[in-house]
Structure formats: structure tokens, C-alpha cells
Amino acid sequence: MKKRTITFLDTTLRDGEQAPGNAMTPEQKLKLALMLEDAGIDTIETGFPASSPADFLATQMISAQLTRASFATFSRAQVKDVKIALEAGGVSDQHLVMLVATGSDLHLKNKRNITREQGLAEIVEAVTYAKEQGLKNIAVGIEDASRSQYDYVEAITKAAMKAGANQIILADTTGYATPTSFGDLIRFVRKVSGPEIKVSTHCHNDLGLGVANVLEGIKAGADEIQATIGGIGERAGNTSLEQMATILAYKGEEYGLDTNIQLDKLYQTYLKLKEIINLEESRMQPLFGKYVFxxxxxxxxxxxxxxxxxxxxxxxxxxxxxxxxxxxxxxxxxxxxxxxxxxxxxxxxxxxxxxxxxxxxxxxxxxxxxxxxxxxxxxxxxxxxxxxx
Incomplete structure (x- = not known):
């Protein structure tokens, strides 16, 4: 059976860093980024350049030194954010601009105070601007997608694609999804998008289902896993990169899936992260815990x-x-x-x-x-x- 290669986008340096106690300097981010590249990570998210001078500088430093991996920047669906991201990382095939779209009615009303139509309009405007600047790789991440209505997920996907996006990210932002529901969501978006658009998973671990949800997502047709080393991240963290990479390495024949990750280089990367952010040592964390072997x-x-x-x-x-x-x-x-x-x-x-x-x-x-x-x-x-x- 021919295997399908699943790519990994590491978000340790952005989503992972957002959690309390996980702040890193641009120099520390660069060191981790180079270790992640050496471990076979396909794309490394550098940060949110419009949010702080530190993330802007980290993006400049990392984008200048990566030789194989691509890099991603995070932006709101606003032209001003995209401009800053391009100032930091430049326009190249190596640069993936990720725009966050407000996905659920709950977020539209209670966080953004905007309508669905306004949400769609800002996505189209931001994607169109990025495309006009010469960017080839533009992703629209649907925040809180697991609590969104399918009709609005479809509308976002179609609007983003029409404007020029070539990647859709489905985010289980609050850890709400179960494997069945997340697999169904991926299957639905894959049907809407067609085979040419890259579909990514981005799951949080509030119910301890991050890994299980992502596994169902890639079985349902997703192409990419967004995850963090050690599973660090907001609240209970993100999907663990090392756990997903190991599942694909150990169960690849069973699922017909493959990856570019070199498992033997992930633990040293985790140890460096642990040192940088003073992460407490776990006795039983899968793969990386003190006593797991x-x-x-x-x-x-x-x-x-x-x-x-x-x-x-x-x-x-x-x-x-x-x-x-x-x-x-x-x-x-x-x-x-x-x-x-x-x-x-x-x-x-x-x-x-x-x-x-x-x-x-x-x-x-x-x-x-x-x-x-x-x-x-x-x-x-x-x-x-x-x-x-």
C-alpha cells in the first residue's frame, strides 16, 4: 500500500509560548527552530509578528537561517497584520502566512461583536491582499471550528479559496471535539475543498483528546498536523508533536501514513525547551517522562x-x-x-x-x-x- 506523507507544522514557538510561564526570547526561539528543522519538521511557526517586537525579531532571525523547513507567521484576518508579517518574514515560497478566521457564532457574537458577513469580508480582504503581494502559500485557520455550524465552515472555506488561499486549518480551539466529531468535520471540509487544498488539524487537549482527535482527522483526509513539542500550550496544551510522530512511525503500515520526522532528535529538542522555559519534569508523560522507560x-x-x-x-x-x-x-x-x-x-x-x-x-x-x-x-x-x- 502506498503511504500518504503527513506534514508537521510546529507551533511551539507561537501557540506553545502563549501559555503562562512559557515565554522565550528571539534567540531562544531561533535555537529551538534550528533543532526542529534538524528533526525533520516541515514548517515552523515563528510567532505573531504584529503582536510584539519580540515576535517580529524572532521571525526575522528564524526566516533568515532556516535552510530546509518552511516558516509560518500568525496574523489576524486584517491587512495591517499581514503587512507586518511580510515585513518580518518577506515574500517567498518558504513563507506561509496563516490568517485566523472567527469560526463559531459564539465567537462572532461574544468575542468579536461582528456578523458572519463581516467575518467573511475580512477574510477575503486579507487573503486578497496577501495574494496581491505575491505570496503563494496562504492559510486560513478557522478558530473554534469544532463549535462552528457546518454551513459557516463551508462559507469560510469557499470564500478563502476563491480569494486565493491554498490551505484551510480546522482548529479545535477549546478541546471541545471528540474523535468522531472532528473526523466528520475534516471529512466535510475535504469534500468542500477538493483534493488540491491542504487541510490541517490544530487541536487542543482540554479533555485529553488532542492526539486522538488528530489521528481521526488525518485518517479522515487531513494533510498536516499542527502540534507542539511536549504538548505545551494554552490551558491543557496542544496536540503533542512527539506522540503523533511516534504513532505515525509505529502505526504507519496500519494507517498507510508516513512522516519526515526523525524521532531520535525530538527528545533533545524537548530537553532544550524544558531548560529554556523551566518546564516541570513529568514522571509518566508519554515518551518524554522521567520513568516511562x-x-x-x-x-x-x-x-x-x-x-x-x-x-x-x-x-x-x-x-x-x-x-x-x-x-x-x-x-x-x-x-x-x-x-x-x-x-x-x-x-x-x-x-x-x-x-x-x-x-x-x-x-x-x-x-x-x-x-x-x-x-x-x-x-x-x-x-x-x-x-x-
Whole structure:
């Protein structure tokens, strides 16, 4: 089966940065942008140039140094925003101008205080202006699309295309969608737009469904995933870029999908992001959590020592990480037998003694890695004057 390549637009430097505590300097954004490009990201969103001098400068710096990836700028559907975006990033095939359209009646009335007709008019005006400046890549992102009425989504899509846009972004801005409803929305827009227009997903994670919604979206015909490293972003965050890239890498044959992402370069990018924004470390975040490639349970350890595949479907080496076997009060005698065998001790009488001393009596998890625990055992046996062969 011929695979369909899904592109990735990284919005860590714009949508990810908008969340409290995630501010970055232009220099920090540049460093991350170059790491993202090296990891195979297709398009890197630099920021919202009209919103601040910092985003303007970041766009200038990043656009000047990217060699393979495209870059995107964020603008409201206003000519003045587009002008500033073009001043910052210039007019080139590498520059994608993304215009946000107000998608739901709730937002039209209670946020913008404008009518549907006014919303359509500003989209047409902004897209037309961008097209007249010589831009080839113009996207219209429908904000709150998951709560919009289909007739208005259709009207926005058709108006944007007629004015010259070649990409439509469907945003589940508040994490409202479910996989079924978001898949239906993508399917509908794909039917309206036809095959020549690029359709992108942009989902938030308020109900923990960001990844699931995007998966349904690309199965329904979307071409691109907009996501952030570590899933950072407003409120509960955005779709996790690394999780979606891994799903496509591990399940690509099943879904007939492919990607340009190099998984082994994403973790180092995440670590740099974590350092820059002082992101708290998670113990169990998929792929990037502190202990996601570690095990401390005796039953699991027995299987892992015999064959890592028994409890390790996702491979740490794919992300430049290492497997860890940790010793805690949940570990059993198997780990002790393994260490003693490694030390050349064949006397099984030591197992019960060491189990009671180091494992069974512990009220807290030790979380020693295997090497440090092995050293404890070796020291204990020396103290007992046992001969280590």
C-alpha cells in the first residue's frame, strides 16, 4: 500500500509560548527552530509578528537561517497584520502566512461583536491582499471550528479559496471535539475543498483528546498536523508533536501514513525547551517522562530480563533514551538472583537475606538503578566476608 506523507507544522514557538510561564526570547526561539528543522519538521511557526517586537525579531532571525523547513507567521484576518508579517518574514515560497478566521457564532457574537458577513469580508480582504503581494502559500485557520455550524465552515472555506488561499486549518480551539466529531468535520471540509487544498488539524487537549482527535482527522483526509513539542500550550496544551510522530512511525503500515520526522532528535529538542522555559519534569508523560522507560515491579522485571519486548512496545533507543531497571519495594527476588549471578555468586541462601534487608522492609521506593543497587549488594556481601568469585 502506498503511504500518504503527513506534514508537521510546529507551533511551539507561537501557540506553545502563549501559555503562562512559557515565554522565550528571539534567540531562544531561533535555537529551538534550528533543532526542529534538524528533526525533520516541515514548517515552523515563528510567532505573531504584529503582536510584539519580540515576535517580529524572532521571525526575522528564524526566516533568515532556516535552510530546509518552511516558516509560518500568525496574523489576524486584517491587512495591517499581514503587512507586518511580510515585513518580518518577506515574500517567498518558504513563507506561509496563516490568517485566523472567527469560526463559531459564539465567537462572532461574544468575542468579536461582528456578523458572519463581516467575518467573511475580512477574510477575503486579507487573503486578497496577501495574494496581491505575491505570496503563494496562504492559510486560513478557522478558530473554534469544532463549535462552528457546518454551513459557516463551508462559507469560510469557499470564500478563502476563491480569494486565493491554498490551505484551510480546522482548529479545535477549546478541546471541545471528540474523535468522531472532528473526523466528520475534516471529512466535510475535504469534500468542500477538493483534493488540491491542504487541510490541517490544530487541536487542543482540554479533555485529553488532542492526539486522538488528530489521528481521526488525518485518517479522515487531513494533510498536516499542527502540534507542539511536549504538548505545551494554552490551558491543557496542544496536540503533542512527539506522540503523533511516534504513532505515525509505529502505526504507519496500519494507517498507510508516513512522516519526515526523525524521532531520535525530538527528545533533545524537548530537553532544550524544558531548560529554556523551566518546564516541570513529568514522571509518566508519554515518551518524554522521567520513568516511562523504567520499571520497578518484580513481575515486569522478570519479563524484561528475559525479553524486553514483554513489557516494552515503544523502544527507548528510538528516542535516544535508555531502558532502566529500578529496584524498589515492588521488586522481587528475580532481580536479586540476576545480580548475584552477574557477581558470580551461586549460593541462593543469600537471596532471602538480601530481599529482607533491601527490598521487603522498605516503606519507600528506593529507585536505585541496577548498577548502583548491584554495588550495594556487592558491598553487603563483602561486609559479610562472602567470597565474590
Amino acid at each position: 523504567s520499571t520497578a515491579a518484580g513481575i515486569h522485571q522478570q519479563g524484561m530480563l528475559n525479553d524486553p519486548d514483554t513489557y516494552e512496545y515503544v523502544k527507548p533507543k528510538d528516542f535516544g533514551r535508555k531502558r532502566q531497571i529500578l529496584v524498589s519495594r515492588h521488586s522481587g527476588r528475580t532481580i536479586l538472583r540476576h545480580i548475584l549471578k552477574d557477581l558470580g555468586v551461586t549460593n541462593d541462601n543469600e537471596v532471602d537475606y538480601l530481599y529482607k534487608k533491601f527490598i521487603a522492609g522498605q516503606n519507600e521506593n528506593l529507585y536505585d538503578d541496577l548498577n548502583s543497587f548491584k554495588q550495594k549488594i556487592q558491598n553487603e556481601l563483602h561486609n559479610k566476608l562472602e567470597v565474590i568469585k
